[in-house]
Amino acid sequence: MNLQLEVLGSVADIPAAEWEALRRDDYPFLRHDFLLGLEQAGCTTAAAGWEPAHLRLKDQSRTLAILPAWLKTHSYGEYVFDWAWADAWRRMGLEYYPKLLTAIPFTPATGPRLLHGEDVDASFVWATFREQMPELAKRLGVSSWHVLFPQAHDARSLAAAGMHTRHQVQFHWYNRGYESFDDFLDTFSSRKRKSLRRERRRVSEQGLTLTMRNGTELSEDDWTVFHRFYQMTYAKRSGHGGYLTREFFLEVAANMGEQVLMALAEIDGVPVAGALYFCDGETLYGRYWGCSREYDCLHFETCYYQGIDYCIRHGLKRFDPGAQGEHKIQRGFEPTTTLSCHWVASPELDAAVGNFTQQEQAHVEQYRKDAMSLLPFKESQDH
Template sequence: MKTKNNLKNEYFVQNITSIKSINQSCWDLCAGETNPFVSYDFLQSLEESGCVSNETGWMPFHLIVNDSNKNLVACAPLYFKNHSQGEYIFDHSWANALERAGGNYYPKLIIAIPFSPVSGPRLLIRDKYSEEKLKKIMLDRLIEIAKKNNLSSIHINFTGSKDNNFFNKTSFLERIGIQFHWKNNLYENFDQFLTSLSSRKRKSILKERKNSLKKDINIFTFTGQEINEEHIKAFYNFYIDTTSKKWGIPYLNYEFFSLLYEKNIRKKMVLIMAKRNNNWVAGAINFLGAKSLFGRYWGALEDHKFLHFEICYYQAIEFAIKNKIKNVEAGAQGPHKLSRGYLPSKTYSWHWVNNQTFKNAIENFLIEEKHSIKKNIEYFMSQSPYKNN
């Protein structure tokens, strides 16, 4: 299905129900190179594997804008959602409140990267000279869809700085969250990073690293073409075992990881694996951005104390230092990351609400939530493990 809108013959706005309908190179020219999660390969792998589909409650309705010469100049990964799972911006209380008041919260519209709490561009613009204009066209289109279909709300999750500057001038409500990120202060090696920490935290990390490798565990790091099918199969076994125990049904299937392995996005993958007695026992998949290493998926077949911290946090830091990467973003939530050198960092999302009374209630909620988050960040920073707090 496609829907079109003619804007005085200058731009043509469409919605499409499968990313396959778009030329890959055209999409990627809009997405850029800074963030692998908005790439065609990543989004198409989610659809092709069936992880994103009508059946899973993520119904693609991607927004694209062509110019008068039929060139793609802007796009966004847009979905109809009939639940709030796999978003990591939690609006279940909003849904419950509207349902109790007799309204329908679902379906809703959302621009996001499914199952990925990673900040980055969401309104993807190829023509940077017309960026503000194109973003306004896209926003008007989103609101038009919501109003025509009497949808409760529109959500833009985990936005980057450029989108934040734009949405700050709109009627969308701002929501702030917290993640924990590590910053590379031009460290030459891991030991130099340790010297920036307080003595107590430094000793604690050294102890954790030593204990994580006690039972003849060896750590290996594979990137790009070094990653092979054996690694992917082993990792999926870790992922399924851990995810099933912690959360029940996993969001992602083996085909998704296999497709990533087969596509060009493999060049952006960093796979850190642990081996014991010649068997792979644990691992984590990271992705390389222009300035950041993004930690995404973790799993283990055996329970070894501190091995999760070693693979997901310390090995990621070592890789970032070695490759002069500015940041490590280790996923959602996690105050336990603080003592390991990861400091609080704000995340942003933006929300449009159709019903004015409901909007007022959410706005009041967000004011209180923002105040609470500010206090939390101040507290976390007061507990910083660094010498110069």
């Protein structure tokens, strides 16, 4: 087999039909129009610290696989924190950036990371990328390669190819065949059930009404308002307007049809808050939230309870509401292990990263077990 590895500077270098033919499922964040839209909206460019460097593996004229990747000059928008690694490089007089990153920009959602032909073995492709990485790293001038939030089987393939696996914990909701939101609440202990119902009741008592709409039902005004909410959230948390531009919301997210959803909270028909979700045939992904002013319990209703209710009504199996947030535990979101895989060009530093990930894993697993003990379910419930 005569394999060729190409580095492409834009999603636009790959025809949409070729790209989509290699997608194995309906995971929304690997859509050609989604990733191209991020780039064209100015979110993933060299100026933003996300220089496209997508890898295409070919056998003569046939494309075997595509691996979306970026040259990163910082670690923002990743949600697997490696600032300490960058600092260690700096103290040794070395440059950590740029690094090569395989991830979904600004999206800590586990899912497929590799596009490949139906007759192509994914583990073979991962092993090929890993085998060629030392030469590719020299060519690109990168210190390391990082694959964030891969599916477990891909993480195993990368580990078998010699990469280090890092563990983290998120909090996900799982559909146990619930017929309604009340059916879900029946699994809670009495005290926790009353507390959650009180939160939902408090929202309606403030005159707030909520609707969940998909992309085909949302107007340009809805997207404009939501972008303002999004900016306000980032301004409060980080002092900047967020990673995503207005063009992204109006021209990319708005065109994703039924794979994008917005929960809008209104008072007298005026939007005051919103949460943005994406979905595929099995999973709902909670992504962004914002509000014009604070209301009691509205964040929980808009970002969590509306999503749970949607999953139950539409038969989705899982709700991934995003990274962090221990307050999700008492609302029925279960501690769930997420993965990332790492390779470092320097053998000495690669060994140090390997030792760190092994030591960290035990602490993360203990944290997950401790968090499981805080779930609100009745003792008789099997979770």
